[in-house]
Amino acid sequence: MINYGVITINTMFLPFIGLIMGFILGRRITVKLNVWFYLIVGLFIGYLLGALPYYEFPMSYSFLLSLIGLLLGNFINKYLK
Amino acid sequence: MGVLSSNREIAVSLSFILFGSVIFYSIYSIDVVEGINALYTSTYIIPNYVTAVLFDWRGFDTLGECFILINSVLVAGMVFGKGLFNRGFLKELYRDKKTCEDMDLGFTPIIKVLAIPMSIVLMLLGIVVILGGHITPGGGFQGGSLIAAAYVLAIISFGIRKCPINFSHKFLETLESFGALTFLILGLLGMAISGYYLFNVGEIYGMNPFPSPLSIAQNGSLNVGIIPYLNMAVGLKVLAGLSTITTLLISERIIFKNIKD
Numbered sequence: 001m002i003n004y005g006v007i008t009i010n011t012m013f014l015p016f017i018g019l020i021m022g023f024i025l026g027r028r029i030t031v032k033l034n035v036w037f038y039l040i041v042g043l044f045i046g047y048l049l050g051a052l053p054y055y056e057f058p059m060s061y062s063f064l065l066s067l068i069g070l071l072l073g074n075f076i077n078k079y080l081k
Numbered sequence: 082m083g084v085l086s087s088n089r090e091i092a093v094s095l096s097f098i099l100f101g102s103v104i105f106y107s108i109y110s111i112d113v114v115e116g117i118n119a120l121y122t123s124t125y126i127i128p129n130y131v132t133a134v135l136f137d138w139r140g141f142d143t144l145g146e147c148f149i150l151i152n153s154v155l156v157a158g159m160v161f162g163k164g165l166f167n168r169g170f171l172k173e174l175y176r177d178k179k180t181c182e183d184m185d186l187g188f189t190p191i192i193k194v195l196a197i198p199m200s201i202v203l204m205l206l207g208i209v210v211i212l213g214g215h216i217t218p219g220g221g222f223q224g225g226s227l228i229a230a231a232y233v234l235a236i237i238s239f240g241i242r243k244c245p246i247n248f249s250h251k252f253l254e255t256l257e258s259f260g261a262l263t264f265l266i267l268g269l270l271g272m273a274i275s276g277y278y279l280f281n282v283g284e285i286y287g288m289n290p291f292p293s294p295l296s297i298a299q300n301g302s303l304n305v306g307i308i309p310y311l312n313m314a315v316g317l318k319v320l321a322g323l324s325t326i327t328t329l330l331i332s333e334r335i336i337f338k339n340i341k342d
Contacts, residue, residue, distance in 0.1 A: 014309070029245060052213040054294045060209060
């Protein structure tokens with residue numbers, strides 16, 4: 001059983017802001033990014049970084065959601081513009 | 082153009098009067114309270130002492146750093162920006178009939194392959210450092226510098242024209258203005274509620290300004306206040322400022338190349 005940590009509005013507010021900031025930066029990246037490569041690398045780096053203090057997550061959700069926002073922004077920039 | 086410039090001048094004048102009077106009022110009735118980080122130092126929710134001094138009694142200090150950065154960007158723009166936006170003066174100086182064009186600056190394919198993943202990881206790390214600035218060593222300045230470093234890496238590897246990270250002038254200008262104004266307005270919010278500029282507002286009409294884990298509240302404080310928002314404002318401002326300086330300095334190479342020719 002994987003422990004995902006306590007997911008509430010209080011704990012996910014900070015990663016959600018990371019998603020927005022990642023999206024803003026991802027909109028400025030003009031090259032096409034390989035989604036699977038960055039997701040696997042992001043999972044690995046997020047696990048190594050670890051969660052912020054008081055956020056009892058198994059890995060850095062801020063890093064992961066920032067990555068997802070960046071990839072989303074890049075996708076919209078490349079395909080839906 | 083004329084209407085836009087006059088509107089901008091009015092906005093600048095009003096901002097100058099408003100924030101200038103607030104700062105003078107604060108200096109006139111100066112009274113050192115526990116400051117922006119009162120919740121942090123009185124309840125010891127911080128995990129280490131680096132975080133304790135991060136924003137403690139340093140709201141004005143960070144504000145001053147922001148203004149220093151704005152000034153440095155302005156000076157860099159005045160000194161180096163002439164070659165970026167107006168290249169006509171080079172022809173007059175050096176009698177060169179050739180148009181001053183950008184060169185394809187860039188490194189070898191090995192560096193180009195590695196630069197994009199490293200830039201993206203640096204950007205994400207910068208976002209994490211900005212977001213965790215209120216409970217870890219770090220903060221807006223460090224995180225913004227990391228994101229600007231990612232931009233510098235990309236721009237050195239690919240050259241300014243083919244850079245995969247496209248921070249346009251308008252984008253950087255928007256980020257810089259947004260960051261600086263957010264910082265100043267959050268300071269005004271503290272003044273409106275408590276009477277002290279840049280006071281850490283714990284709650285606004287009973288609402289938590291920044292939802293955070295309950296384990297922070299169990300340590301005695303209500304919440305983290307507005308410090309995460311201040312970190313984000315400083316982070317965006319530093320990112321925009323350092324990226325603007327990089328763009329201005331890298332464009333200087335064009336002028337040197339043309340002078341050499």
